[in-house]
Amino acid sequence: METKVALVTGSNRGIGFEVVRKLARRGYRVALAARRRAAAEEAASKLTAEGLDVWPLELDVSDDASVQEARRLAEEHLGRLDALVNNAGVLLDEDRRLPGLELPVAAVRATFEVNTFGPLRVTQAFAPLLLRQGGNVVNVSSVMGQLASAGPGYLAYRSSKAALNMVTRVLAAELAPHGVRVNAVHPGWIRTRMGGPEAPGRPEEGAEPIVALATLGPDGPSGGFFGPDLERLEW
Numbered sequence: 249m250e251t252k253v254a255l256v257t258g259s260n261r262g263i264g265f266e267v268v269r270k271l272a273r274r275g276y277r278v279a280l281a282a283r284r285r286a287a288a289e290e291a292a293s294k295l296t297a298e299g300l301d302v303w304p305l306e307l308d309v310s311d312d313a314s315v316q317e318a319r320r321l322a323e324e325h326l327g328r329l330d331a332l333v334n335n336a337g338v339l340l341d342e343d344r345r346l347p348g349l350e351l352p353v354a355a356v357r358a359t360f361e362v363n364t365f366g367p368l369r370v371t372q373a374f375a376p377l378l379l380r381q382g383g384n385v386v387n388v389s390s391v392m393g394q395l396a397s398a399g400p401g402y403l404a405y406r407s408s409k410a411a412l413n414m415v416t417r418v419l420a421a422e423l424a425p426h427g428v429r430v431n432a433v434h435p436g437w438i439r440t441r442m443g444g445p446e447a448p449g450r451p452e453e454g455a456e457p458i459v460a461l462a463t464l465g466p467d468g469p470s471g472g473f474f475g476p477d478l479e480r481l482e483w
């Protein structure tokens with residue numbers, strides 16, 4: 249059987265890094281994608297030192313040219329894609345600090361560029377590789393994007409993840425006939441640069457539901473929003 253291949257965006261640190269490690273331990277060849285080449289190479293070298301099959305790839309999800317070049321390189325070096333994990337995300341400082349009425353629209357736009365348009369742009373670019381044999385797209389979302397529990401603050405982040413959830417639903421419906429599943433997941437509140445030092449979960453724990461959804465078989469669900477224990481979440 250051919251080795252399965254995965255790509256994880258924004259995986260030089262945080263939850264994404266642990267997703268790469270876990271997928272590689274399961275026997276996947278994994279593209280560790282980061283917006284800066286040096287960061288991708290440094291992170292990948294830590295995992296290759298553990299004997300894992302990890303390949304560094306420069307990929308800025310907010311930049312069309314970067315995504316196209318990454319796709320070209322992946323086509324050349326990997327030849328197939330079984331799992332795409334759209335993990336890269338931002339929570340801007342202004343968004344943490346300011347109420348919605350004071351938040352510059354530019355900050356909202358910058359957040360959408362990474363958190364919503366990024367996954368769409370990357371999925372569009374890599375779909376031809378995924379469609380060859382079917383596979384899984386996992387969009388790393390958040391309960392902060394839940395309409396059902398929306399409250400004050402974090403207008404840009406919340407809105408970008410709510411929109412990502414809709415991207416998930418539409419693409420899931422469109423790709424179902426091609427054997428590609430598309431799901432959204434909330435990894436839990438995790439101790440990373442974004443999650444902060446008070447967060448209870450370790451990055452390894454946050455990676456678990458993401459890896460489970462990235463490795464679903466043909467009978468797995470699609471178009472769902474899942475929590476840390478793979479429980480179904482309200483949209």
Ligand SMILES: NC(=O)c1ccc[n+]([C@@H]2O[C@H](COP(=O)([O-])OP(=O)(O)OC[C@H]3O[C@@H](n4cnc5c(N)ncnc54)[C@H](OP(=O)(O)O)[C@@H]3O)[C@@H](O)[C@H]2O)c1
Pocket residue numbers: 257258259260261262263264282283284287307308309310334335336337338362388389390391434435436437438439440441442443444447
């Ligand atoms: N931590 C939590 O509690 C939590 C909860 C719910 C959901 N999430 C979601 O989980 C995902 C991972 O978050 P995390 O906690 O691991 O955050 P993190 O430690 O801050 O890592 C974010 C990653 O995204 C990358 N990134 C940012 N902009 C990018 C771009 N334009 N192109 C490519 N990569 C980019 C960063 O790269 P650089 O190193 O270059 O900045 C970094 O590798 C995010 O989608 C986040 O929204 C996190």
